[in-house]
Structure formats: C-alpha cells, structure tokens
Amino acid sequence: MPMNSVGFLNDFVDTPALLINEPVLQKNLKTMAAYCKNTGIALRPHTKTHKCPEIARRQLDLGAIGLVCAKLGEAEAMAEAGLGPLLVANQVIGPLKMKRLLKLNDQVDISVCVGRVEHVEELIRTAEGANTILSVFIELEVGMQRCGAAGPVAALDLAKKISDAPRLEFRGVMGYEGHAVGTKDLVARHHKAETAHHELALAVAMIRENGIEVPVVSAAGTGTFNLGVDRDELTEIQPGSYCLMDSDYHGYENVCDHFELACTVLATVIDQVDRRIVLDVGLKSIATDQGLPVTRWREDIIPFEIHEEHYCMEAGEDNPVPRVGDRLELLPSHICATANLYDEFHVFREQSLIARWPITGRGRYT
Amino acid sequence: MPMNSVGFLNDFVDTPALLINEPVLQKNLKTMAAYCKNTGIALRPHTKTHKCPEIARRQLDLGAIGLVCAKLGEAEAMAEAGLGPLLVANQVIGPLKMKRLLKLNDQVDISVCVGRVEHVEELIRTAEGANTILSVFIELEVGMQRCGAAGPVAALDLAKKISDAPRLEFRGVMGYEGHAVGTKDLVARHHKAETAHHELALAVAMIRENGIEVPVVSAAGTGTFNLGVDRDELTEIQPGSYCLMDSDYHGYENVCDHFELACTVLATVIDQVDRRIVLDVGLKSIATDQGLPVTRWREDIIPFEIHEEHYCMEAGEDNPVPRVGDRLELLPSHICATANLYDEFHVFREQSLIARWPITGRGRYT
Numbered sequence: 001m002p003m004n005s006v007g008f009l010n011d012f013v014d015t016p017a018l019l020i021n022e023p024v025l026q027k028n029l030k031t032m033a034a035y036c037k038n039t040g041i042a043l044r045p046h047t048k049t050h051k052c053p054e055i056a057r058r059q060l061d062l063g064a065i066g067l068v069c070a071k072l073g074e075a076e077a078m079a080e081a082g083l084g085p086l087l088v089a090n091q092v093i094g095p096l097k098m099k100r101l102l103k104l105n106d107q108v109d110i111s112v113c114v115g116r117v118e119h120v121e122e123l124i125r126t127a128e129g130a131n132t133i134l135s136v137f138i139e140l141e142v143g144m145q146r147c148g149a150a151g152p153v154a155a156l157d158l159a160k161k162i163s164d165a166p167r168l169e170f171r172g173v174m175g176y177e178g179h180a181v182g183t184k185d186l187v188a189r190h191h192k193a194e195t196a197h198h199e200l201a202l203a204v205a206m207i208r209e210n211g212i213e214v215p216v217v218s219a220a221g222t223g224t225f226n227l228g229v230d231r232d233e234l235t236e237i238q239p240g241s242y243c244l245m246d247s248d249y250h251g252y253e254n255v256c257d258h259f260e261l262a263c264t265v266l267a268t269v270i271d272q273v274d275r276r277i278v279l280d281v282g283l284k285s286i287a288t289d290q291g292l293p294v295t296r297w298r299e300d301i302i303p304f305e306i307h308e309e310h311y312c313m314e315a316g317e318d319n320p321v322p323r324v325g326d327r328l329e330l331l332p333s334h335i336c337a338t339a340n341l342y343d344e345f346h347v348f349r350e351q352s353l354i355a356r357w358p359i360t361g362r363g364r365y366t
Numbered sequence: 367m368p369m370n371s372v373g374f375l376n377d378f379v380d381t382p383a384l385l386i387n388e389p390v391l392q393k394n395l396k397t398m399a400a401y402c403k404n405t406g407i408a409l410r411p412h413t414k415t416h417k418c419p420e421i422a423r424r425q426l427d428l429g430a431i432g433l434v435c436a437k438l439g440e441a442e443a444m445a446e447a448g449l450g451p452l453l454v455a456n457q458v459i460g461p462l463k464m465k466r467l468l469k470l471n472d473q474v475d476i477s478v479c480v481g482r483v484e485h486v487e488e489l490i491r492t493a494e495g496a497n498t499i500l501s502v503f504i505e506l507e508v509g510m511q512r513c514g515a516a517g518p519v520a521a522l523d524l525a526k527k528i529s530d531a532p533r534l535e536f537r538g539v540m541g542y543e544g545h546a547v548g549t550k551d552l553v554a555r556h557h558k559a560e561t562a563h564h565e566l567a568l569a570v571a572m573i574r575e576n577g578i579e580v581p582v583v584s585a586a587g588t589g590t591f592n593l594g595v596d597r598d599e600l601t602e603i604q605p606g607s608y609c610l611m612d613s614d615y616h617g618y619e620n621v622c623d624h625f626e627l628a629c630t631v632l633a634t635v636i637d638q639v640d641r642r643i644v645l646d647v648g649l650k651s652i653a654t655d656q657g658l659p660v661t662r663w664r665e666d667i668i669p670f671e672i673h674e675e676h677y678c679m680e681a682g683e684d685n686p687v688p689r690v691g692d693r694l695e696l697l698p699s700h701i702c703a704t705a706n707l708y709d710e711f712h713v714f715r716e717q718s719l720i721a722r723w724p725i726t727g728r729g730r731y732t
Contacts, residue, residue, distance in 0.1 A: 014462040014732040048674065070675045090675065091636040093646075093691055096380040115637055118690045146676055147637040147644050178673070270457040271481055271513040278513050280459075283655050284706045285731040307544070308414065308702055309436045309456065309731070310512055324484045325459055336674055340650045340707070343729050363709050365651040365675070366380040 005297065006266060006329060008351045015268040015327060016281040018342040020357070022349040024262040025055070025243060031258050032225065032242050033062035041229060044068050044087065044218060046240030049336045051361025052345060053081030055243055066109075068218075068238045072097055073364025075104060080360065085109035087137060087218075089174060089238065091119050091147060097366070098126040101134070111135035111171050115148040120161050120168070127167035135169045136162050137216070140203050142175035142196035152203040159207040159214075172216025172235075173207070175200040181223035186253040193220070194228035201233035222259070223252055246335035248290040263345070264296060264329040265338065267311065269322045275315045277301070277322050279330075282309040286330060287337030296329040298322075371663065372632060372695060374717045381634040381693060382647040384708040386723070388715040390628035391421070391609060397624050398591065398608050399428040407595060410434050410453065410584060412606030415702045417727025418711060419447030421609055432475075434584075434604045438463055439730025441470060446726065451475035453503060453584075455540060455604065457485050457513060463732070464492040467500070477501035477537050481514040486527050486534070493533035501535045502528050503582070506569050508541035508562035521569040525578050538582025538601075539573070541566040547589035552619040559586070560594035567599035588625070589618055612701035614656040629711070630662060630695040631704065633677065635688045641681045643667070643688050645696075648675040652696060653703030662695040664688075 006019060013019075036043040045059045048070040056067050056078055066085035069075040075086045085108065092101055092112040104110050114120050114136055127134040138158050141148035149155040155173060162170040180192035197219055204214050220229055220237040229237055241249050244263040250256045265286050271278040283306050286293050292303040293311075300316030311330075315321045322328060332338040339345075340362055347355040372385060379385075402409040411425045414436040422433050422444055432451035435441040441452045451474065458467055458478040470476050480486050480502055493500040504524050507514035515521040521539065528536040546558035563585055570580050586595055586603035595603055607615050610629040616622045631652050637644040649672050652659050658669040659677075666682025677696075681687045688694060698704040705711075706728055713721040 011461075014460070016731045090646075091690075093634060093636050094380070095377075116690060141639075145642070145671075146673065146678060150639060268459060270459050273507075273516060276511070280456075281731070284703060289649050289654060305511075307512065312512060324457075324482060337650055341729065363707065365382045365647070 012353050013346050015266050016285045017266045017346050019264050019266050020345045020347045021262050022347050024260050028243050028259045029058055029062055042236035044236050044238045046238050047074055049240035051359050052357050054357040056083050072100055073366050074361040077361035077364055079104055079108045088112045102130050111137050113137045113139040115139045124165045133167055133169050135171045137171050138173045140173055140175040140200055142177050142199045144178040152206040155203040156206050159212050163212050172214055173204050174218040181221040190227045193224040197228045197231050201231055204233050244335045247331040248333045263335055267328055267330055269324055269326045272324055275321050277313055279311040281311050282307050284308050285341055287334040289337055290334035293330040293333050296331055378719050379712050381632050382651045383632045383712050385630050385632050386711045386713045387628050388713050390626050394609050394625045395424055395428055408602035410602050410604045412604050413440055415606035417725045418723050420723040422449050438466055439732050440727040443727035443730055445470055445474045454478045468496050477503050479503045479505040481505045490531045499533055499535050501537045503537050504539045506539055506541040506566055508543050508565045510544040518569040518572040522572050525573040529578050538580055539570050540584040547587040556593045559590040563594045563597055567597055570599050610701045613697040614699045629701055633694055633696055635690055635692045638690055641687055643679055645677040647677050648673050650674050651707055652698055653700040655703055656700035659696040659699050662697055
C-alpha cells in the first residue's frame with residue numbers, strides 16, 4: 001500500500017498541485033492515435049480537457065488532423081502556441097467575438113459551428129464586411145437536447161444557406177452525442193451512440209443528395225470513441241478526456257480497457273483527530289460535479305465533507321491513519337472541470353519532475 | 367421586467383463575464399464597516415471571497431484592521447499589492463511553505479494558525495532557523511468538525527508551547543463556526559453561533575487564567591456576523607461573502623436585511639428551440655456546489671441542465687422567450703467558488719464600465 005508514490009516531488013512541488021504522469025499520458029495519446037490509424041478514422045481531439053498547448057502539440061505530432069476547442073478563447077490559446085487547424089465546436093455569437101474570429105481567421109485555419117439561421121447570417125455579414133472567407137460546420141442536435149440544428153431538414157436549410165454564401169466555406173457536419181457519452185451501461189451507451197450517428201448520417205445524406213459536398217462528418221467523445229463509429233459517413237472523432245482520464249470515466253466499461261489515469265491532485269494532510277484527517281484541497285481546487293474524489297492506493301479513506309479549501313476524510317479501520325504533513329494523491333472524478341481550476345500541470349516521469357506545462361486555455365470562457 | 371439591465375456593457379464586455387455593480391459593493395462594504403464601528407467590534411474581512419486586492423484595499427480604507435486569507439498564496443497576492451496585516455486562517459505546513467512564510471514575514475505583518483503540537487513545532491524550528499519572530503493564532507475547533515484544537519485544554523497546551531517559544535509571538539485565538547454559518551434557520555443559526563462563541567470564550571478564559579495574554583479573539587462569517595458576537599471575549603469578526611453576496615446567502619434571514627447582490631455573471635443566449643434556451647455559461651464558469659444559478663429579473667426561466675460550457679434553461683409560459691444574442695444576468699449561488707473561476711471582475715457604475723479588477727489571488731491554492 002504505497003501511501004505516497006510521488007514522494008520524490010516533496011522537495012519541488014507544493015500542494016495542492018495537479019500532477020501528470022507523463023508516460024501514462026503518452027500511452028493514452030498513442031493508444032487513441034493507433035486506434036484511429038488502424039480503423040482509418042481521423043482524430044481531432046478536444047482541448048477542453050487539458051487546455052494545454054503542450055498536450056495539444058503531442059496530439060498533433062501523433063497524427064491528429066486538428067484540434068477541437070470549446071470556446072473562442074481556447075482557440076486563441078492554441079493559436080498563440082502556433083497550433084491548428086482549429087474547430088470551435090460551439091456557436092460563436094456577437095460583434096465582440098466576430099472581431100476576434102476575424103483576427104484568428106487571419107492567423108490559423110479555423111472553423112466555427114452554426115445551428116440556426118441567425119448564426120449563419122451573422123457569419124455572412126462578418127465575412128462580407130471583412131472581405132474574407134470564414135469556414136463553417138453545421139452542428140446537428142443528435143439527442144442531447146443542447147445546441148444544434150433539429151434534424152436533417154433544418155441541417156439542409158443551413159447547408160444551402162452556407163453554400164450559397166460566397167464568403168462562407170462549408171466544411172462539414174458535427175454531432176455530439178453527450179447523452180450517450182454519459183451513459184454508464186455499455187449496451188445502452190452503444191445503442192444511443194449508434195442512434196445519434198445514424199441521425200448524423202441521415203442529415204449528411206440529405207445534404208449530399210442536394211448536391212452539396214460534406215467533406216467532414218465529426219462526432220464522439222471519450223465514452224463513445226469506438227462505439228458506433230464504424231459507419232462510413234463518420235470521417236473523424238473528437239474525444240477529449242482520453243488523454244488524462246478521470247475516476248468517473250475510468251469506471252466505464254470500454255473506456256477503462258484502453259486508457260489509464262494520468263492526472264492526479266497531490267494534497268497534504270493538515271490536521272488529524274482519531275481516524276479523521278483534513279487535506280489542503282477543496283472544491284476550489286478539485287471538481288466535485290461528478291462526485292467526490294477518492295484517494296489513490298487508499299480506497300479505505302472515505303470522504304466526510306468537502307469545503308472550499310479543506311477535504312475532511314476518515315481512514316478505514318485496520319488501516320494506518322495518515323499523519324499531519326503526509327501527502328496523498330487524489331483521483332479527480334471530472335478532469336475537465338478540475339484542470340480548469342489550475343494554471344499549470346506538474347509533469348513527472350519515473351522519479352523526476354520533468355516539466356511544468358502552462359494551462360493557457362484556462363479561464364478563457366469567452 | 368428589464369431582461370437586460372446591463373445592456374450598455376454589450377459593446378465592451380464579452381460573455382461570460384463576472385460583473386460587479388460598484389455602488390452596491392460599496393454599500394455592502396460600508397454597511398459592515400458601520401456595524402462594526404457602532405458595536406465596537408473590529409473587522410478583519412476574509413479575502414477568500416473576492417481574492418481581489420482592489421476590494422481588500424477598500425475594506426481597509428473603511429476601517430478594517432487587517433485581512434484574513436485562506437491560503438498562503440492568497441496572502442502573497444495581498445502582500446504583492448502592499449496590503450496587510452494578514453492572517454492566514456489555516457494551518458501552514460511543510461518546508462516549501464515555511465520558506466514562503468519567512469519571505470512574507472519579512473514583507474508584511476503576517477500570522478498563521480496552529481491546531482496541533484506538530485504545527486507549533488514546525489513554526490518553532492522555522493523561526494529559530496531563520497532567527498526571526500513568527501506570529502501565531504490558535505485555531506479552536508468550535509463544532510464544525512474541521513481543523514483546530516479540540517477544546518480549552520488542548521488550546522491551553524498550545525498557548526503554553528507558543529508562549530514558551532522565544533521566537534513565536536502568540537497573537538490570539540480563532541474559531542470559525544462554519545456549521546452555524548451554513549444553517550438556514552435563524553434561531554438554530556443563532557444558537558449554534560452562541561454555543562461556538564461560548565466554546566471560544568471558555569478556551570480564552572482558561573488561557574488567560576494561566577497568565578497568558580490573548581490579544582485577539584476572532585470568529586464569525588457573513589451568516590453570523592451579528593449573531594452571538596456581543597460577548598466581551600470576541601474582539602473581531604472575519605466575514606467574507608458580505609461584500610459581493612450570492613443568491614444562497616441572500617436567501618438567509620438576517621443576512622438579506624443588510625447586504626445586496628453586487629456580483630452577477632453575464633451570459634449570452636447562443637441557441638433557442640421553442641421555450642428552451644442555451645446560455646454560453648457552464649459549470650466551468652459559474653459554481654454549482656450551492657445549487658444552480660437563477661436568472662435576474664426572469665425567475666420564470668427554469669434550469670434544465672448545466673454542462674461544462676452550456677446552461678440549458680426553459681422560459682416560463684406567458685413570458686417572452688429570450689432570443690439568440692440576448693444577454694441575461696445570472697445570480698451566482700456561491701460567489702466564493704464562482705469568483706475563483708475568473709481572472710477579473712468587470713466593474714460598472716450606473717451606465718458605465720469603470721474598471722476591470724484583477725483577481726490576483728485566484729488559483730493560488732498552495
């Protein structure tokens with residue numbers, strides 16, 4: 001029971017700290033790259049998980065065809081690092097963002113999503129006003145009840161409008177089956193993913209039947225990266241969490257067979273009474289929206305209560321109680337929301353701290 | 367029903383953005399300062415809520431005797447801005463933090479908390495090794511079951527040890543009745559606060575009976591700022607959230623009579639189908655640990671689901687449905703955790719954006 005397998009970091013890394021085990025990260029990146037290469041599907045990883053140019057660069061070096069960003073601000077962070085092509089898998093709206101989009105469009109190959117006529121019209125006005133070409137994906141709503149065109153007919157209408165616009169370039173159609181990705185049961189998840197991809201394929205077919213080329217068809221997250229993606233219509237997948245993983249995802253059948261936990265939060269015991277201990281991490285420094293984090297190697301330590309900067313836990317009977325000053329590794333239950341709380345990753349390999357990677361996309365919500 | 371009372375910000379502030387209504391903030395600051403002046407209790411506000419030197423400076427300008435910080439990193443942020451005296455209301459542990467504490471101790475009047483003998487011993491070693499004086503508070507556990515000495519006898523033992531150490535200066539005793547602060551019912555909250563302050567007074571009395579001076583006795587948060595603080599033993603209160611407030615606190619009897627909501631998150635509608643709308647804010651940009659945020663002026667808009675960067679809501683029947691591009695103000699349910707997600711406040715007064723205040727303490731968890 002190695003209570004602190006990263007004890008060599010004690011002299012260099014203060015807590016709480018976000019750690020990356022670099023060989024595990026690299027293994028995850030290679031596993032997904034190899035899967036895509038073997039199955040002939042392109043990989044466009046989502047940067048929303050790590051928001052870190054160094055990890056994005058590794059993904060591109062291993063063959064990814066581009067990056068997906070959740071926000072224009074994240075795309076700016078990647079462009080600042082010289083990375084691309086970029087797809088903002090979101091609706092980009094309003095004059096302030098249009099200015100920033102034009103600036104980015106001069107620097108890097110960037111596409112944005114539309115789901116409604118208003119989105120297309122704003123992009124048309126923007127492209128015409130700037131005398132430039134803007135690249136566009138249609139987002140299709142495939143069952144998540146979030147954003148996107150509601151079905152094939154709505155998608156076709158948007159495709160026509162985009163194709164008719166001299167200053168817009170229609171790049172493809174995207175659907176994100178988040179409702180499937182978040183379904184724990186593998187059979188149900190597989191079924192939902194297949195249904196969503198079928199919806200996507202129907203819309204693409206209708207657009208193509210109307211003489212409009214659809215170069216890219218994009219879908220899937222880490223939970224569905226290999227579920228129902230064997231359709232000819234899908235040209236690429238856009239998983240995010242696979243690189244770092246988290247304890248929630250790692251409980252998922254299919255996912256846990258392929259990827260390992262590469263990222264943990266290092267914490268210090270600051271108080272202890274009987275079997276109860278208090279760690280110097282709280283809901284400001286580790287995400288709790290997917291559940292309370294557990295302790296690596298010490299599953300017997302049960303969460304008691306989490307505060308803003310304190311985590312109160314109780315060590316199981318028959319196990320040693322960690323003492324003040326001891327360090328424990330916590331497994332984030334939601335890595336995307338946890339990494340968003342930090343400015344850097346502390347990266348180690350074997351017994352060495354090899355780098356600190358800035359999370360330059362963090363906090364860039366606009 | 368003013369759907370967007372901050373529409374004048376449209377040309378300057380992109381969304382999501384954290385807004386401060388400056389006159390409301392200033393009114394909250396003055397209300398608490400006046401309360402403390404009138405009752406003769408000192409005010410040492412907690413910076414964990416705003417982590418923002420500009421707000422801390424205003425608190426000091428209005429008579430606060432110092433600042434409370436949750437972490438050494440927050441104290442560093444305040445010291446960098448030339449602010450103090452500082453009390454880190456937490457146990458500061460380990461050689462890396464000891465180095466930083468010594469550095470801060472050269473720059474500013476700073477105190478840290480201890481709750482166990484190990485904490486005192488590390489501070490003694492540190493102060494002796496550096497040939498300097500370190501200031502110390504004892505934290506007493508007063509019912510929250512978190513950190514601190516367990517009762518008067520344990521506190522007295524620590525006080526003796528601190529007093530006997532030639533290089534430690536004993537500044538006072540602190541108790542935080544978080545379990546009372548978080549109790550919605552006013553009568554129960556008042557009772558818990560009084561009980562906690564009584565525990566604190568007992569410990570202080572025992573220390574004083576043993577001939578040790580206790581200059582400062584500190585307690586209370588925003589929920590208990592005027593509950594049970596009329597004891598002679600309490601010399602100061604340390605509320606945090608009163609400055610900005612949040613919708614959770616504002617639902618509390620007693621609190622809502624004194625303080626108003628000064629801080630909101632501005633969001634844009636990016637998609638809409640029937641009565642359902644999607645905002646460009648999510649759990650990465652607004653805290654959800656105290657419940658889902660509601661929409662200002664539009665209480666009819668009911669939360670449907672929150673994702674990392676999307677907030678799906680449904681407008682009530684008989685009310686207009688916000689359209690793509692419309693902006694809405696959300697009321698954070700937990701302002702401390704929300705402000706921790708942003709790098710700056712956008713500050714407005716009447717119809718003008720008057721400043722952007724950096725949240726320099728954000729992310730400084732160590």
